[in-house]
Amino acid sequence: MEYARAELEKAASTIGVRLLAEGELPESEIIQRVYLISGLECLLNAYQHAGATEMRIVILRNKQRRTVALRYTNNGSRPTGRIQPAGGLQLIRSAVEEAHGAMSYSDQADFSLEIELPMP
Amino acid sequence: MEHIPEKPNQRPRVLIVEDQRMPAQVFAQNVTESGRYQLAESIQSADAAYFYCATGQVDLVLMDVITKFGANGLNASARIKRAFPQIKIIIVTSYPEVGWLDRARQIGVDSFWYKEVAAEPLLSVMDRTMAGESVYPDRSPRVQLGAASSYDLSKQELAILRDLITGATNAQIAEKNHLAPSTVKTYIERLMDKTGFRSRTELAVRARECGLVIQKE
Numbered sequence: 001m002e003y004a005r006a007e008l009e010k011a012a013s014t015i016g017v018r019l020l021a022e023g024e025l026p027e028s029e030i031i032q033r034v035y036l037i038s039g040l041e042c043l044l045n046a047y048q049h050a051g052a053t054e055m056r057i058v059i060l061r062n063k064q065r066r067t068v069a070l071r072y073t074n075n076g077s078r079p080t081g082r083i084q085p086a087g088g089l090q091l092i093r094s095a096v097e098e099a100h101g102a103m104s105y106s107d108q109a110d111f112s113l114e115i116e117l118p119m120p
Numbered sequence: 121m122e123h124i125p126e127k128p129n130q131r132p133r134v135l136i137v138e139d140q141r142m143p144a145q146v147f148a149q150n151v152t153e154s155g156r157y158q159l160a161e162s163i164q165s166a167d168a169a170y171f172y173c174a175t176g177q178v179d180l181v182l183m184d185v186i187t188k189f190g191a192n193g194l195n196a197s198a199r200i201k202r203a204f205p206q207i208k209i210i211i212v213t214s215y216p217e218v219g220w221l222d223r224a225r226q227i228g229v230d231s232f233w234y235k236e237v238a239a240e241p242l243l244s245v246m247d248r249t250m251a252g253e254s255v256y257p258d259r260s261p262r263v264q265l266g267a268a269s270s271y272d273l274s275k276q277e278l279a280i281l282r283d284l285i286t287g288a289t290n291a292q293i294a295e296k297n298h299l300a301p302s303t304v305k306t307y308i309e310r311l312m313d314k315t316g317f318r319s320r321t322e323l324a325v326r327a328r329e330c331g332l333v334i335q336k337e
Contacts, residue, residue, distance in 0.1 A: 003164065003188065010163075011168060014172070014177060032189065033165075033191070036167055040167070040170075040171045044175070
């Protein structure tokens with residue numbers, strides 16, 4: 001298993017959150033780093049703010065556009081207000097921008113974070 | 121030493137952040153065999169350190185600087201210290217990069233330990249750090265760069281060398297350091313004179329190789 005995936009699973013197991021990951025993560029180091037940073041921040045938020053017991057990650061490759069998309073959701077409680085993009089989300093944004101990708105998140109219903117990255 | 125609890129479940133929990141297998145194993149062995157500490161986790165990337173601190177699993181971090189995927193341990197330490205100033209951090213590195221000591225102090229890292237050349241064992245530094253001391257070496261290890269010792273180079277010369285290894289032009293280095301391009305040229309000529317290297321490329325390559333200056337993340 002790739003390092004980033006293994007590290008994220010290990011982190012999830014230490015707080016009792018079940019990780020459900022679908023799709024294949026590209027080997028590129030820059031994509032793996034974004035996956036690790038964004039995955040850990042989503043995991044932390046899911047655990048601390050939403051009280052989640054499961055976090056789902058969907059990895060989708062678009063061969064035509066040569067991109068990979070990461071989508072994070074969890075089974076915790078819905079956000080009670082607008083999410084302020086503080087430290088964690090800013091950190092993810094920096095990593096995504098360094099990889100020349102884009103990200104968006106939704107706090108209107110269930111929280112979700114979506115990231116799209118170009119394949120090297 | 122004071123404040124080191126005797127009961128196993130009260131032993132300080134140590135997070136090891138080290139991407140090289142051998143040092144990570146040695147640190148883990150130090151921790152588990154000490155009888156004074158317990159291993160919280162051993163991870164390879166500084167990007168993952170904040171998670172373990174934020175979830176209340178850590179009292180002390182042994183933090184490498186250059187870690188998996190190039191994640192910088194000093195940047196991670198700064199974030200941890202801002203949010204959890206009570207968590208102790210010891211930087212453990214084998215690189216002699218002279219700027220890291222100052223940066224570590226600025227961000228409030230508790231202690232700093234050089235892997236290969238430290239006179240004091242790591243466990244002793246851990247004990248003193250947990251007892252509230254800040255343990256720093258007086259200076260970074262001496263490194264030879266051509267004919268010059270690292271101690272022969274000024275802070276400004278080192279700052280210019282740090283930018284030179286990125287492949288920056290004199291104009292780019294000048295802008296970054298708020299200097300005139302002609303002043304940068306003079307500094308580089310002085311560096312070549314001190315080291316004995318005949319080209320700026322050789323100077324940059326050798327400076328990078330010996331670890332005296334590391335490209336910033």
